[in-house]
């Protein structure tokens with residue numbers, strides 16, 4: 001059974017215009033799913049929509065929405081105008097790199113809103129409809145940074161941990177409902193957003209960045225099979241060492257030291 005047969009006709013990707021979000025959009029269009037693409041900038045979204053519509057003969061609608069807004073989920077629901085969502089990918093995130101006190105309380109709240117509150121509201125809204133129908137799927141993007149304390153990525157790491165735990169908890173609650181949910185725990189991925197931070201390679205714990213398409217493909221393969229997973233073999237090995245072999249204090253130190261070196265802090 002393909003994804004469209006299993007979950008339904010339309011996939012919605014929040015944070016879809018580039019990187020991992022665009023890769024999900026491409027993979028899902030290749031599965032003949034219609035798409036709802038969300039980001040702030042309409043122009044790159046529309047370019048992607050045109051490409052996917054002509055290549056895969058699917059219908060794509062684009063919604064411009066700032067996911068850090070407190071009413072983002074309702075704004076999207078209104079723009080959908082009753083359209084049913086069968087698969088939700090919540091991909092967008094805001095990440096501040098640097099000392100916790102460098103960013104204002106307002107900036108931290110904005111990160112919490114886009115990374116935790118808006119996905120929480122969207123999962124509540126669309127999860128309920130999927131459960132009522134007895135089918136559907138949700139993908140929440142999370143990160144290796146969220147597996148332990150990650151100095152200089154503190155708020156981002158904490159919000160990503162929230163998404164992993166939320167996905168795993170709902171996986172348990174929903175496992176016999178026909179609705180699948182997975183936390184996709186990515187490591188470094190060569191997206192425009194990641195490249196724009198100009199990270200430096202620092203050693204074993206900074207494995208080769210995956211391509212966004214590898215992340216999306218692997219995630220769609222694992223959807224329905226596990227509560228969460230770590231993308232890429234290199235990331236899984238590094239994470240096994242960090243989580244299962246090293247003392248937690250050492251893992252936290254390695255993570256913080258790696259980030260400090262990567263970003264020359």
Ligand SMILES: NC(=O)c1ccc[n+]([C@@H]2O[C@H](COP(=O)([O-])OP(=O)(O)OC[C@H]3O[C@@H](n4cnc5c(N)ncnc54)[C@H](OP(=O)(O)O)[C@@H]3O)[C@@H](O)[C@H]2O)c1
Nearest residue numbers: 015016017018019020039040041067093141188189191193
């Ligand atoms: N890249 C990595 O190395 C990496 C590693 C681990 C985990 N992840 C996770 O993977 C996900 C995707 O990462 P990424 O690097 O591909 O992309 P990203 O830079 O986090 O997001 C890119 C997409 O999200 C949209 N977006 C950003 N802020 C938005 C906002 N306030 N409202 C609406 N849309 C917004 C962008 O379009 P607009 O700018 O037009 O809004 C763009 O389409 C994130 O959840 C991230 O935490 C990434």
